[in-house]
Amino acid sequence: xxxxxxxxxxxxxxxxxxxxxxxxxxxxxxxxxxxxxxxxxxxxxxxxxxxxxxxxxxxxxxxxxxxxxxxxxxxxxxxxxxxxxxxxxxxxxxxxxxxxxxxxxxxxxxxxxxxxxxxxxxxxxxxxxxxxxxxxxxxxxxxxxxxxxxxxxxxxxxxxxxxxxxxxxxxxxxxxxxxxxxxxxxxxxxxxxxxxxxxxxxxxxxxxxxxxxxxxxxxxxxxxxxxxxxxxxxxxxxxxxxxxxxxxxxxxxxxxxxxxxxxxxxxxxxxxxxxxxxxxxxxxxxxxxxxxxxxxxxxxxxxxxxxxxxxxxxxxxxxxxxx
Amino acid sequence: xxxxxxxxxxxxxxxxxxxxxxxxxxxxxxxxxxxxxxxxxxxxxxxxxxxxxxxxxxxxxxxxxxxxxxxxxxxxxxxxxxxxxxxxxxxxxxxxxxxxxxxxxxxxxxxxxxxxxxxxxxxxxxxxxxxxxxxxxxxxxxxxxxxxxxxxxxxxxxxxxxxxxxxxxxxxxxxxxxxxxxxxxxxxxxxxxxxxxxxxxxxxxxxxxxxxxxxxxxxxxxxxxxxxxxxxxxxxxxxxxxxxxxxxxxxxxxxxxxxxxxxxxxxxxxxxxxxxxxxxxxxxxxxxxxxxxxxxxxxxxxxxxxxxxxxxxxxxxxxxxxx
Numbered sequence: 001x002x003x004x005x006x007x008x009x010x011x012x013x014x015x016x017x018x019x020x021x022x023x024x025x026x027x028x029x030x031x032x033x034x035x036x037x038x039x040x041x042x043x044x045x046x047x048x049x050x051x052x053x054x055x056x057x058x059x060x061x062x063x064x065x066x067x068x069x070x071x072x073x074x075x076x077x078x079x080x081x082x083x084x085x086x087x088x089x090x091x092x093x094x095x096x097x098x099x100x101x102x103x104x105x106x107x108x109x110x111x112x113x114x115x116x117x118x119x120x121x122x123x124x125x126x127x128x129x130x131x132x133x134x135x136x137x138x139x140x141x142x143x144x145x146x147x148x149x150x151x152x153x154x155x156x157x158x159x160x161x162x163x164x165x166x167x168x169x170x171x172x173x174x175x176x177x178x179x180x181x182x183x184x185x186x187x188x189x190x191x192x193x194x195x196x197x198x199x200x201x202x203x204x205x206x207x208x209x210x211x212x213x214x215x216x217x218x219x220x221x222x223x224x225x226x227x228x229x230x231x232x233x234x235x236x237x238x239x240x241x242x243x244x245x246x247x248x249x250x251x252x253x254x255x256x257x258x259x260x261x262x263x264x265x266x267x268x269x270x271x272x273x274x275x276x277x278x279x280x281x282x283x284x285x286x287x288x289x290x291x292x293x294x295x296x297x298x299x300x301x302x303x304x305x306x307x308x309x310x311x312x313x314x315x316x317x318x319x320x321x322x323x
Numbered sequence: 324x325x326x327x328x329x330x331x332x333x334x335x336x337x338x339x340x341x342x343x344x345x346x347x348x349x350x351x352x353x354x355x356x357x358x359x360x361x362x363x364x365x366x367x368x369x370x371x372x373x374x375x376x377x378x379x380x381x382x383x384x385x386x387x388x389x390x391x392x393x394x395x396x397x398x399x400x401x402x403x404x405x406x407x408x409x410x411x412x413x414x415x416x417x418x419x420x421x422x423x424x425x426x427x428x429x430x431x432x433x434x435x436x437x438x439x440x441x442x443x444x445x446x447x448x449x450x451x452x453x454x455x456x457x458x459x460x461x462x463x464x465x466x467x468x469x470x471x472x473x474x475x476x477x478x479x480x481x482x483x484x485x486x487x488x489x490x491x492x493x494x495x496x497x498x499x500x501x502x503x504x505x506x507x508x509x510x511x512x513x514x515x516x517x518x519x520x521x522x523x524x525x526x527x528x529x530x531x532x533x534x535x536x537x538x539x540x541x542x543x544x545x546x547x548x549x550x551x552x553x554x555x556x557x558x559x560x561x562x563x564x565x566x567x568x569x570x571x572x573x574x575x576x577x578x579x580x581x582x583x584x585x586x587x588x589x590x591x592x593x594x595x596x597x598x599x600x601x602x603x604x605x606x607x608x609x610x611x612x613x614x615x616x617x618x619x620x621x622x623x624x625x626x627x628x629x630x631x632x633x634x635x636x637x638x639x640x641x642x643x644x645x646x
Contacts, residue, residue, distance in 0.1 A: 030469050032476075084437060088430040107411040107475060110433060114407060115468040117440055121461030125454060138444030145438040146353050152430060153355075 004317060005051050008310055014054045014068055015047050021072040025119045036100050036112055040079055043095040048209075048318075049176055050075045053184035055314075056198045058307045060188025066127050070187060073120045074180050077137075080116035081144055081172075083109050088152060089235060117141075133183050140179040147171020155236030158246065158255045165240055169210040170203070177206030197301050204295035205315050211288040212321065214239035215281045218272060230268045233258075240287065241280035242271070248278035292319045327640060328374050331633055337377045337391055338370050344395040348442045359423050359435055363402055366418040371532075371641075372499055373398045376507035378637075379521045381630045383511025389450050393510060396443045397503050400460075403439035404467055404495075406432050411475060412558060440464075456506050463502040470494020478559030481569065481578045488563055492533040493526070500529030520624050527618035528638050534611040535644065537562035538604045541595060553591045556581075563610065564603035565594070571601035615642045 005011040019041060026037045050071035057067045083100050085091070087109045092102040101109035124134060151168045154160055181202035185195040217232055218241045232239060238246075238258075246254050254274050257267050275281065295315050302308050328334040342364060349360045373394035380390045406423050408414070410432045415425040424432035447457060474491045477483055504525035508518040540555055541564045555562060561569075561581075569577050577597050580590050598604065618638045625631050 028465070028469060030472050030476075033472070081437075084433050087433055106429070108472070110407050110410055110436075111468050111472045111475070113433075113437075114404075114440075115465065115472075117437075118461060118465035118468055121444070122458065122465060125458035125461050128454065131448060131451065135445065135448035138441060138448050141444060142351070142438065142441035145434050145441055146351060149353050149356070149431070149434045149438075152434070153353075 004046050004048060004314060007313075010058075011051055011054055011310075014064075014071070015051060017064070017068045018047070018050045018054075018071045018075065021068055021123075022076055025072065025076065025123055026116070028115070030115075032104065032108070033112060033115055036104055036108070037079070037116070039097045040082075040095055040100075043097050045075075045095050047075060049078055049180040051314075052177065052180040052202060052205075055307055055311055056181040056184035056190075057188045059185055059194065059198075059303065059305065060190045062188055066129075067184065067187065069123055069127060070129065070133075070183065073123045073137075074176070074183070076116050076120050076123075077141065078176060080113045080120070081148070083113040083116065085148065087113075088148070130186055133186055136179060136182065140175045143171045143175040147173075147175070151237065154238075156258075157236075157238070158258050160238040160243055160246075162240070162243060165243055166207070169207055173210040173213075174203045174206030177209065178202035194302065197298050201295050201298045201302075201311065201315075204291045204298065205318065208288040208291040208295070208315070209318055211240055211284055211291070212319065215241050215284040215288070216322070218242075218275055218281050230265075233268055233271060234263055240284040241275050243280075244283040245275040245278040245280035248280075249274060288319060292316070327369050327371060327637060330636075333381075334374055334377055334633075337387070337394070338374060340387070340391045341370070341373045341377075341394045341398065344392055344446075345399060348395065348399065348446055349439070351438070353438075355427065355431070356435060356438055359427055359431070360402070360439070362420045363405075363418055363423075366420050368418050370398060372401055372503040374637075375500065375503040375525060375528075378630055378634060379504040379507035379513075380511045382508055382517065382521075382626065382628065383513045385511055389452075390507070390510065392446055392450060393452065393456075393506065396446045396460075397499070397506070399439050399443050399446075400464065401499060403436045403443070404471070406436040406439065408471065410436075411471070453509055456509055459502060459505065463498045466494045466498040470496075470498070474560065477561075479581075480559075480561070481581050483561040483566055483569075485563070485566060488566055489530070492530055496533040496536075497526045497529030500532065501525035517625065520621050524618050524621045524625075524634065524638075527614045527621065528641065531611040531614040531618070531638070532641055534563055534607055534614070535642065538564050538607040538611070539645070541565075541598055541604050553588075556591055556594060557586055563607040564598050566603075567606040568598040568601040568603035571603075572597060611642060615639070 005015060022041050023038065026041075027034055053071045053074055054067065082094060086094055086099040087101045087106050090101070091099050093099060099109075100112050104112070124137070147168050147170065150164075151172060154164055154168065178199045179202065181198035182195055185198040190198075217239070233242075242254070249255070254271055257263070257271055260267060263271075292315055296312060299308060299312050299315070302311075328338060345364050346361065349364075350357055376394045376397055377390065405417060409417055409422040410424045410429050413424070414422050416422060422432075423435050427435070447460070470491055470493065473487070474495060477487055477491065501522045502525065504521035505518055508521040513521075540562070556565075565577070572578070577594055580586070580594055583590060586594075615638055619635060622631060622635050622638070625634070
C-alpha cells in the first residue's frame, strides 16, 4: 500500500476503499484478465493519482462512493497506460511483479489495456459526473497518448533538449497529476479559482515527480547503480540529467558514445561518469525543485484547512524521495 | 464510400458528413497520427455501423450535428479495435491499404488505437448524450475486448464448437451492430419497446454479418480462392464452416491435418475440399439466413415509415453479398 500517504489515515482509508472498487471493477467472464490485473492492484504502486483526487476532494463536499469510484477510474486509467507502455518498452517487470506483456504476451497486453479503458468508461457512466470533468478526463487520455508517442519518436535523438523533454513529461505524467487534483476539486464543487489552482499544483508536482523519477535512474543505491539508466540509454530514452550533461560537454564525448551502434557496459559506465562530471543530476534536481517551489506558491493560494499543509508535505516528500 | 447505402441518398449525405467529422477529430499535434489514420477513413470500409445509427435515428427526432457526431464515434471506436486487432493478427492489409502496425510498427499501432479511443471520449463529452447510451457504449467496448480475447484464447482448439463461435461473434461483431441501432433510436427518443427491438435487429444482423464474413473466406473468386481461409487456418481461427465440417467428419480427417505443426498449401487445399465435401459453407449460410430471418421478424415490429423497408433491404443485401 502507498507509503506516501501513510501518515494520513483518513486518506489511507479512502484508498483502501478505492482498491476494493478497482478489484471489483476488473472482474469479468475472462478469468485471465482478473489473474493478470490483480497483482498490479495488490502490489499497489504509490496510488498517488487517486490520493491526490481524494485530497482535493476534501476541500469541498466529499461524497464517498461517488469520489472513490472516480479515484479508482483515475488509477485504472493510469494502469491501462502502464500495461500498454510495457508492450512498447518490452519491460519485464512492473510493480515488482512480472509485467503482463512478459507473462501473457503482447497480444494479451493490448486487450488487457483496452479492457481497463472500457471498465473506466463503464465506471464513469455509473455516476452523473460533471460534464466538464468527463471532457477533461478524455483530453488528458489524449495528452498521455501524445506524450508517449512523442517520447517514442524522440528516441536516440542526441539533439533532445529541455523543451522537448518538458513536452514529453508534461503529456505522459504532469497532465494526469494535474487532472487528479482538478477533478477532485471540481467534483466537490470548489469554486473555479480553486479548481484552477489545483490544476497548476498538480502540473508542477507532476513535472517534479517525472524529473525525480528520471534522475533517480542515474543515482540508485550501490546495488542497482545505473541499472535503470542503462535500460533507458539502451532504449534511446534520453532524460534530463543526460540532456544537461550533453549541453555542457563541449567535446561531444557523450554524443560520440551515444552514436555507437550498440552500447556495452563500459559505454554506459562512461556516460554515467560524464553525466556526473557535468552535474547533470544536480541540475535536473534543481529544475525539480523549481517546479516544487511553484507548486508551494500555488498551494499558498488554497483556502485554509487541515489538508492544505498535507498537500505541501506530500509535494516535499516526493521531491526528497529516494525510491 | 459505402456501397451498402448507395441507393439511399439521404443516408449517404449523412455519412459524408460523418466522414468529415471523423477526419476533423483525428487532427493532433502528432503529424503521423493523421497520416496513419486518414487512409483508413478515406478508404472507407462499409460504414455500416454509423449507417445503422443514422437509420434508426431517422425513426425519431434526428438532430443532425448531435447524431452525426455520435455516428462518427461509433465508427472511430470500430477503427480503434481494428488497429489493435491488426497488431494481434500481424495483418499487413486493412481496407486495401497497408495496416498501421505493418507501416509504422506495433508500438505505433498501440498508441494510435489508444488515441482513437481517447478522441471518441472527447467527442462523447461534447454533447449531452443520454446517460444510458454512454453506459451502453462503454459496456459494448468491454464486450468487444472480451470477444476478441476469447477468439484469441480459442485459437488452434479443434474442439471449437458452435456455442463458442457464437460467443466470439456476438462479442466482437454483433454487440456493436446492436449498439449502433439501439443508440440511434434511443438518442432520437424512440420509445423503449422500439429501442429494444432495434437492439435485437442489430444483434441478428451482426451475427449474420460475421457468419457471412467467415464463410466468404472459404469461397472467394477464383483468384483469391481460399487465401483468406488459409490465413485464418494458419493463425488458428476456426470459423463456422470449418466447425460444421469437423462435426460431420467422423474419420477426423480434418482434425488430423489441423493437428500438424505446420500447415502447407497442400494441407490447406485438403481442408478446404473437406469443408466443401461436408457442406460447411452451406450449413453456415443457413445459420446466417436464420439470423437474418429473425432480424426480418423484428423489423416487422417497427412502426411504419419509409425507413423500415430500407433496413430490411440492407439486411437482405448483407446476407447476399459476395465481398
